[in-house]
Amino acid sequence: MSTTKSKTKEIATKPVETTAPINKEVRKKPPKKTTSVKSSAVSDPIDAVNVVEIIEIVELVENEVKSPLKKIKATKAKVIRDSFSFPEEDYRKISELKIACLAAGVHVKKSEILRAGLHLLTQLNPDELKQAVEQVEKVLTGRPKSS
Numbered sequence: 001m002s003t004t005k006s007k008t009k010e011i012a013t014k015p016v017e018t019t020a021p022i023n024k025e026v027r028k029k030p031p032k033k034t035t036s037v038k039s040s041a042v043s044d045p046i047d048a049v050n051v052v053e054i055i056e057i058v059e060l061v062e063n064e065v066k067s068p069l070k071k072i073k074a075t076k077a078k079v080i081r082d083s084f085s086f087p088e089e090d091y092r093k094i095s096e097l098k099i100a101c102l103a104a105g106v107h108v109k110k111s112e113i114l115r116a117g118l119h120l121l122t123q124l125n126p127d128e129l130k131q132a133v134e135q136v137e138k139v140l141t142g143r144p145k146s147s
Contacts, residue, residue, distance in 0.1 A: 085139050 094110050101108045
């Protein structure tokens with residue numbers, strides 16, 4: 001057997017300190033960004049706190065502006081179905097008004113023309129309304145009798 005020395009280096013071992021594992025809390029929200037304030041910009045520590053508070057408020061407002069607004073549903077008015085009897089002359093006037101609206105580039109329905117007339121009648125004073133109603137021909141109500 002040979003008496004040669006082994007060529008392995010001796011490694012100095014240092015004692016390693018071990019600590020208990022750290023319990024990390026699970027956060028639902030990401031941590032807020034910390035903002036650094038230059039010491040040359042703010043000399044008083046109270047001013048630095050105010051600047052940080054203002055920056056946080058600005059960030060909150062920016063986040064609220066960026067978040068989409070909830071669409072507000074418009075409540076629809078209840079629509080009531082009804083039927084009316086018209087003299088032929090008045091029915092022709094509705095058709096003429098529809099043609100005039102189409103010529104002006106507006107597509108309207110018969111019901112829209114009637115509702116527009118109703119809105120105009122509500123703007124009249126009582127005397128003018130009375131005159132307008134007296135000019136309308138009276139029509140028998142109900143369905144015609146079968147012969």
